Amino acid sequence: MLDAWVTAHISTVREEFKTLETVQEHRTYTSIPIILDGNTLPNLPSESLRPLFDRQRACLLIVAESSSGKTSIACQIALWAIKETPQHPIAPHLTHSHKSAIVPRVLTLYGIR
Structure with missing residues (x-):
């Protein structure tokens, strides 16, 4: 059912997504060193x-200090995903929880396999 919705919309x-206030506020992406699957990378290339x-299912947790660019990275990942996956359409969804100290924002990428 989700595949049909993603295909239709x-x-x-x-x-x-590109016009969301949060995405607009975080459209400037500054590359920073990251740890991905235990490997330290100088930046986060989309590749x-x-x-x-x-994978059939994937989870990416972005952890960093306050105001370090977590939301900017999440928005950039979503923009890469919607641009670079024509064969597997992906629909991003950004959830806000009013700057909760626990989970300020959650980015979900719905895709078709």
């Missing part, structure tokens, strides 16, 4: 995430 979701999202 993918174009609208992709365009509307580094491809193997993760080629």
Whole structure:
């Protein structure tokens, strides 16, 4: 059922995602060193995430200090995903929880396999 919804609404979701206030506020992405699957990388190239999202299920946890760019990285990952996956459409969804100290924002990428 989710696959059918993504197929029917993918174009609208992709365009509307780009206009979200949070995405607009975090459109400047500054590359920083990251640890991905235990490996330290000088930055986060989109190719580094491809193997993760080629899996049937994937989870990416972004952990860092306050105001370090977590939301900017999440938005950038979503923008890469919607741009670079024409064969497997992905619909991003950004959930806000009013700057909760526990989970300020959750980015979910719904895809079709």
